Amino acid sequence: MKEITPRQPAGTLAANLDQLIESFLLAQDVGITSKVVYRRALKRFKEFLSLREAAGGVGYLTKTDIVQYKSHLLAEGLSPRTGNLYLTSVRQFFKYLESNRIYPDVSAGLKGFKRSYGFNRDPLTLQQARDLLNSIDTSDMIGLRDFAMINLMLRTGLRTMEVVGSNVGDIRQTSNATLLYVRSKGKDAKDDFVVLTREAYEPIARYLAARHCTDPRAALFVSHRNYNEDGRITTKTLRCAVKRQLLAIGVFSSRISAHSLRHTFATMALQNGATIEQVRDTLRHQNITTTQIYVHTTDRLEHAAEDTIKI
Incomplete structure (x- = not known):
């Protein structure tokens, strides 16, 4: 697989994302269920990058782009819990990319969605x-x-x-x-x-x-x-x-x-x-x-x- 350097545009990252995701998943010491969640979340991130590329809005990925992705998830009406699952997957993915000198970790320091204190369901009496x-x-x-x-x-x-x-x-x-x-x-x-x-x-x-x-x-x-x-x-x-x-x-x-x-x-x-x-x-x-x-x-x-x- 061709190495993607930090100077390559995000569109190139999106084009190679399938290969990178597979490499990332192979490197994770987690259960099958967690890998399914990672795969689903990163597929959604790839779709976001592809949409931006089609609109001519992709240059070099920065933290601002990841923050915009967070806003994109919020606009889609995801619950804080689901949104945080997607963000965690992206953070882990970029941490992996940086540790392998493939792409800088532009998600570092990104805060998750605030969750309300309590549960969405009530108990019975x-x-x-x-x-x-x-x-x-x-x-x-x-x-x-x-x-x-x-x-x-x-x-x-x-x-x-x-x-x-x-x-x-x-x-x-x-x-x-x-x-x-x-x-x-x-x-x-x-x-x-x-x-x-x-x-x-x-x-x-x-x-x-x-x-x-x-x-x-x-x-x-x-x-x-x-x-x-x-x-x-x-x-x-x-x-x-x-x-x-x-x-x-x-x-x-x-x-x-x-x-x-x-x-x-x-x-x-x-x-x-x-x-x-x-x-x-x-x-x-x-x-x-x-x-x-x-x-x-x-x-x-x-x-x-x-x-x-x-x-």
Whole structure:
């Protein structure tokens, strides 16, 4: 591959970007999921450079150009979280280019998007959680499955993708606990686990018994539609199942969704005496500051200054 020097225009960088991206990805000691994110983000950056080149606006890339790319992402309506994923990929890419004397790191010092303090989804109240479970008709296979899934998420805080990706053989018995091994966000192997209490495990056992399923390689939760009988459910199916039951109990807020079940678990665990470290370990947050948001929100509601006003 021809070396690109810092004196070559950005259009040349864009023209060689596919080769450079492949070299960059090969050099990264990260998981497959992270590489997919890098590839997608850098493809978007290449499209940005190509558009500018077509408009005659590309000279030599400077930090100003990267700042303009940040503005471009903002104008496209990306969330701060998604925008930061794209910017992080670009920063890592230019750091790689500079370390290999291919192109200077014009992204150095670039600040990310400011994120709001809090979550985009709200937790359910205790009564809503109870109503949600009680609303599910378990007289057929779909009802047995939906109850087992929703109950599992409320009691363990699992993400939708973790539930969908689980197999029967991921449930393992130890001398004193039943565990479900999952592939956590950003990881390639199922080396994390959640503890299945009796209340979490028994609905799953009833569902598997009704399916007559003992194959450890089988998906834990499957479709029961004629067009996809016994096929692994999708995240869309899971989210729709949760949304359907939320509507059934009169919860119409756009801030409550399938992901709210994870927030519900964390909030209730803290309210019932779990430590922040215990909740962090169960949710598998890489940074405890993410878990601390739940603590802040819980304390804010329980010790609201507004409650002191007596007029």
